[in-house]
Amino acid sequence: MAEHVLTDLSIAELGALIKAKEVSPVEAVEASIQRTDAMDSKIGAFITPTPEPARAAAKVAEQEIMAGRYRGPLHGVPFALKDLYWTKGIRTASGSRVDADFVPAEDGTVVSRLYEAGAIPMGKVHLSEFAFDGLGVNKHYGTPRNPWNTNHVAGGSSSGSASSVAAGMVPFAMGTDTGGSVRLPASFCGITGHKPSFGLVSRHGITPLSWSMDHPGPLVRTVEDAALVMNAITGHDPQDASSADIGARDFTRYLGKGAQGLRVGVPQEFIWDIIDPEVKAAVEAAIQHLGSLGATVTPIALPELSHAGPIFGLTIASEAATYHREKILAHGDLYDPSIRIRIEGGLFISAAAYLHAQRAREAYRRAVATAMADVDVLAVPTVVVPSPAVGQDRVTIDGVEHPLRLTILRASQAFSLIGLPAMSVPCGFTNGGLPIGMQLVGKPFTDDIVMGAANTYQQSTDWHLRKPPLD
């Protein structure tokens, strides 16, 4: 099979060919290497590509499969890791200069589970410094570009994860999402991203940004692929104090359920107050489309959404400052000045202020739970604007200028703050050819229901099948 075709395949498609022995993992890895060699000078997704270990792993996978030891749908499938996932013997810089020489002595839990599933790591990809920037800007190592328009950002903080998948270098990549860092770059790059329920995927062996809000999650081409990755990486982990033990679950189980009986709530406040008109039209059309497929779409009141920003801001600043305190006081000059200040600001937040924020967070969680009592999922935009140009830091909407970094998080931080499962799926394009994403949000640990709803939408549209104009 021609290599450019191999790199267009989803995990499910490629995995099926590998299982049938029609494609070897060696061929899949070679196609990924060649695509990366051809594209990454334009995109800048990889910080540490590992082609030779990938070739060796592919050979082992091929031998296992030929010997009848097939591990499952990820066996022999290439993937990339955001460079804050700890990888034994491979530098994990977390987008920083201060950790530029950090080589972990062990793999993190997610990495180990992907290896056990037979997936083949193609290397580490870029991120914002310590994952603390939604635009994906990295002043130390470079800012990955958006495959749909390389004058625009891929979004962050999982910038390399999203751009590598969108550009066809790998079928999937792992990211992390604290305020939107899986969903936001997925939306900007026209791919699918899933932020799992908090506690569902272990944080062990991932450089933290905010302990109570960090969520590891996959960036993929299809909802089905997200479910396949979730099947491999979930499960209780005693090494993560917040790991939930909900037993085994097949995240593909509702993919074919359809929209009949699905109850979709659409919060009317806050998120829609500041929104690009093209994004608004595309997401409204997508929600209407879900209705046309049989879902019941209901407007719901959730004015408390406006509380999420300050609660999120104080929580992330306090937790990041606590983690970085010693390093940043000793080596502050090694940080990007804008990231440094965001972290240092948290050192001035008192314990009383942090705890007040956690009380407000619990009150907010209860309000959202009440608002969602009679619906299965919420439907909102993933990001209220399309991908901005590289270097842009303000955005004008309806004649009013807004700070870009705060604006892009309006629709995503509201749900990571309280650990809800949330998925972004492509739902349209701007007239300028930039992707738009719809976000579906579920109740705690209903990731499978969210995926069922998202898959129903995705299978009746073709937004996810479009390819960026790179070739």
Next chain:
Amino acid sequence: MATQSEGPELSKELFIAMAEQVGFDPADSHLDDLYPEVLARFTMIRNLQQVDVSGVDPAVHYGLTPTGEA
């Protein structure tokens, strides 16, 4: 003395004193850049005081259960 919940805006002098307690060199010119960020945080804290949290314990044990309770 300004508190984080109410009262006058954090003065530069008080900010410098707090910075020294936190571990910064009070003579470091970097503090001039940091001061506006800390003011913004204090404003955020004051705004959040408007949220009614009476009868609500803080969500400090942040693991969820399958029923969604924190």
